[in-house]
Amino acid sequence: MPLLLALISLTWQAGAAKIDVTPKEPIWLSGYANRTKPAEGTLQPIYVKAAAFRQNNETAVIVTSDLQGFDVDMIANIATRAEKQFQLPRKGLVLNYSHNHSSPVTGKVLHLYYDLNQQQTEAVTRYTNKLQDQIVQVIGEAIKDLAPAELTFEQGLAGIAVNRRRARPNGRALFGPVDHDVPVLAIRALGGKLRAILFGYSCHTTALSGYQINGDYAGYAQAALEKRYPGTTAHFVQGCGGDANPLPRIMNSDSAEAIELAEMYGKILARAVEAVLRAPMNAVTGPLKTNYTEIQVPFTKPPTKEVLEEKLKTTRGFQQKQTQYLLNKLTKEGKLEESHAYPIQTVRFGTNLNFIALTGESVVDYCLRFKKEYGVDTTWVAGYNNELLSYIPSLRVLREGGYEGTEDMGEYGLPAPYAEDIEDRIAKAVKALLEDR
Numbered sequence: 001m002p003l004l005l006a007l008i009s010l011t012w013q014a015g016a017a018k019i020d021v022t023p024k025e026p027i028w029l030s031g032y033a034n035r036t037k038p039a040e041g042t043l044q045p046i047y048v049k050a051a052a053f054r055q056n057n058e059t060a061v062i063v064t065s066d067l068q069g070f071d072v073d074m075i076a077n078i079a080t081r082a083e084k085q086f087q088l089p090r091k092g093l094v095l096n097y098s099h100n101h102s103s104p105v106t107g108k109v110l111h112l113y114y115d116l117n118q119q120q121t122e123a124v125t126r127y128t129n130k131l132q133d134q135i136v137q138v139i140g141e142a143i144k145d146l147a148p149a150e151l152t153f154e155q156g157l158a159g160i161a162v163n164r165r166r167a168r169p170n171g172r173a174l175f176g177p178v179d180h181d182v183p184v185l186a187i188r189a190l191g192g193k194l195r196a197i198l199f200g201y202s203c204h205t206t207a208l209s210g211y212q213i214n215g216d217y218a219g220y221a222q223a224a225l226e227k228r229y230p231g232t233t234a235h236f237v238q239g240c241g242g243d244a245n246p247l248p249r250i251m252n253s254d255s256a257e258a259i260e261l262a263e264m265y266g267k268i269l270a271r272a273v274e275a276v277l278r279a280p281m282n283a284v285t286g287p288l289k290t291n292y293t294e295i296q297v298p299f300t301k302p303p304t305k306e307v308l309e310e311k312l313k314t315t316r317g318f319q320q321k322q323t324q325y326l327l328n329k330l331t332k333e334g335k336l337e338e339s340h341a342y343p344i345q346t347v348r349f350g351t352n353l354n355f356i357a358l359t360g361e362s363v364v365d366y367c368l369r370f371k372k373e374y375g376v377d378t379t380w381v382a383g384y385n386n387e388l389l390s391y392i393p394s395l396r397v398l399r400e401g402g403y404e405g406t407e408d409m410g411e412y413g414l415p416a417p418y419a420e421d422i423e424d425r426i427a428k429a430v431k432a433l434l435e436d437r
């Protein structure tokens with residue numbers, strides 16, 4: 001191909017859009033099992049945002065959201081409608097959530113956490129239905145906004161995340177790695193005007209834990225950037241924040257002190273993004289290539305009926321509820337799940353950027369591992385996409401035991417910890433997707 005033609009064919013089209021998804025009625029907030037009443041107001045609006053990328057005939061849309069997560073039905077519904085209405089194939093659609101613990105309960109996400117009455121359940125259903133319409137709408141708006149663009153990418157740094165395994169009782173001796181990288185993808189119009197910013201961080205959005213709707217530190221970071229760069233949209237992508245918290249934090253609170261901390265973490269993150277945007281960034285050329293696969297991640301041996309019946313007698317409260325759920329499932333279906341479907345996606349922006357999207361609450365090792373394997377400066381791992389199925393432990397975390405991926409599985413209605421080869425299975429699938437040219 002002549003050089004000029006090759007350059008023309010690698011021209012980017014990019015677009016961005018955002019939609020306000022703040023609930024209009026009192027609704028239960030997500031992510032903590034100990035809340036006792038619905039939300040009591042809004043501290044900050046919450047949004048779903050979409051960034052669309054097109055080159056030749058390939059399109060990728062990265063949806064980000066100030067939400068706790070999605071369930072499989074929501075994902076299927078949104079993906080099917082996006083494919084039908086915008087001819088966007090499933091492999092071209094990434095659905096990321098910041099895992100915001102001050103956002104409404106959606107669908108069946110963490111359903112065992114909440115004891116909702118009929119009225120509260122109906123509010124969740126109404127919100128979830130409208131939310132899905134809004135997500136499809138914002139995907140369409142980002143595609144409609146496609147226009148010639150220049151893309152640049154670079155990693156910054158911010159020191160907010162602390163590995164929460166270190167903060168546990170008796171956990172101080174654990175090494176507890178963190179990922180402090182702040183990946184930044186800038187979308188500019190031809191000529192340089194900034195149109196949209198995608199940025200990431202690997203840390204739970206748990207600075208706040210009260211009864212007011214807000215976007216937590218990620219919401220404050222996005223708001224700060226949109227204020228700093230008027231006319232742009234700032235899109236937060238959650239990384240591998242499974243085992244990280246913003247620390248210090250004030251538990252069970254949205255007091256003025258807790259809000260001050262959340263806002264400060266947001267400002268620190270926004271500053272880190274600004275520092276990247278002000279410095280020279282690497283041009284992202286192409287070609288664009290999207291890939292999707294679904295693997296199975298097996299569990300260790302599930303408990304027998306006898307074990308569950310015994311546990312039912314010795315547990316109380318939330319623990320007992322989890323046991324009862326598994327027992328009912330076993331009685332109804334004759335067996336418990338032996339493995340779970342696990343989608344993995346890659347969006348390759350040529351050799352300049354590998355965007356890897358994992359499913360569920362991925363722990364930090366996945367970000368660190370894939371950056372090491374595929375290039376520290378050219379790899380961006382988004383941990384929280386698709387179904388919020390559970391924590392996704394690495395082999396290290398599984399062998400350490402503890403909350404993420406071992407003790408907490410019942411909270412997600414899952415029967416047993418993952419088998420030790422989970423990290424290996426995910427890594428193999430990522431490799432296959434990235435090598436598919």
Ligand SMILES: [Zn+2]
Nearest residue numbers: 099204242361
């Ligand atoms: Zn979590």
